[in-house]
Amino acid sequence: MNFGVIGCGKMGSALVGGALRTGVLTPEKVWGYDAIAAATTEFCRTTQAKAASSLQELAGHCDTFLLATKPHQVRDVLKQLGTALGEKPALLISVAAGIPLAVMEECLPASVRVIRTMPNTPALVGKGATAYAMGSRALPEDGTAAATLFSAVGLAIATPESLLDAVTGLSGSGPAYVFVMIEALADAGVRQGLARTDAIQLAAQTLLGAASMVLETGLHPAALKDMVTSPGGTTIAGIAALEQGGLRHALHEAVSAATHRSKELSSF
Ligand SMILES: NC(=O)c1ccc[n+]([C@@H]2O[C@H](COP(=O)([O-])OP(=O)(O)OC[C@H]3O[C@@H](n4cnc5c(N)ncnc54)[C@H](O)[C@@H]3O)[C@@H](O)[C@H]2O)c1
Incomplete structure (x- = not known):
């Protein structure tokens, strides 16, 4: 599995940092891409991950993606990612607050499975509380992958998507x-x-x-x-x-x- 990070800001860096520290990911399997080249460079410097200079390049190298851009950027990013992936099977794990699974699935080809998550800021210090919801195409092993990733930065629990607003209100x-x-x-x-x-x-x-x-x-x-x-x-x-x-x-x-x-x- 090659792991591609789309959006190398606070949440993307915190999650990958935690996963690297706990051995859930290894740097040679991680690729980073941010719309701001300096952010990609900084992410790759601190994590030893590989840098992609475009979403297309990232899509070519990876089969699992962490979507960590701001919510209003998600639709555009996913359309571009979908075009770049074509029919290649992939898993997308989103941390974007408030973007429903159905919207993300609609922006992507049917070969892309989606998981939506709601982490919180203590993930930045390895003490996060994250709930994740499975998309309609996601497989049980995708849920396991998400649980493993978010457990690297705290607690991770599975929940139906309908409860993610309540998770937002609580944790x-x-x-x-x-x-x-x-x-x-x-x-x-x-x-x-x-x-x-x-x-x-x-x-x-x-x-x-x-x-x-x-x-x-x-x-x-x-x-x-x-x-x-x-x-x-x-x-x-x-x-x-x-x-x-x-x-x-x-x-x-x-x-x-x-x-x-x-x-x-x-x-x-
Ligand atoms: N920070 C938190 O505690 C927290 C908690 C829960 C959920 N989230 C979610 O995490 C996501 C990221 O939040 P953050 O705090 O890390 O924000 P951030 O601003 O630190 O990081 C977002 C990054 O995405 C990059 N970006 C913007 N457009 C892009 C594009 N088209 N392609 C690639 N990269 C692009 C930006 O340059 C930036 O580096 C948000 O969707 C937010 O809802 C954050």
Whole structure:
């Protein structure tokens, strides 16, 4: 399998970087192409991948493609890729937000199988959360290839395409919700006398640690919460304040609003 990256920006570079670090890909099998030649050069310098000077050249060398351009560029890119591939069988894995599988399949020849994914920004530091949906022509082994690729930069789960807007509302937009929580916790710590840098580090590490406990123990978050709330103690006093402030409701509303917005944007 030769792996072609279309769009060597942040997401394309992060994914390939993770896959190379974990041995999922090897540099001699990876080709990069970006519309900006300097971006291709930089990508190939950092990853040791081979540079293609056009989409046609990339199509000639590769049979699996990562589509990582901005969403509004997808249709043009896929039409060009389809022309270049002709009837050659290929797999295209797209990270472009909001572009439906049916649209991508329509732009490409029937010999190209498509998988649509929704990663998030922590993929840039190897801690991403990605959901992927299989196109109508995709084979089970294509799903395995996508899962392996995205597992190299975090967690990967399969989902029906109809749930990708919900994924966008939860994990796609979620890092920003958590940044706001970390900032607010740090502010609260500063208010209690902690130095700003200490407060930010303590807040971020607390979220990281709690999240790791959920993932590593497999316990329900409510069970973990119950384990640290002793009767009449400090933690239950803090939780009572969170409940009064409507944190749960605010998170419901955030995911709901972002899911709704994702649906609106996909329909354009
Ligand atoms: N950054 C994220 O955290 C994130 C999260 C989820 C999904 N995504 C998706 O990833 C995709 C890429 O996002 P990004 O943040 O990496 O953007 P980016 O701007 O860093 O990278 C996009 C790259 O595509 C290149 N490009 C533009 N037109 C091209 C063409 N015709 N052929 C080849 N290359 C072309 C650009 O020059 C640029 O280098 C988007 O579709 C976005 O929806 C990104």
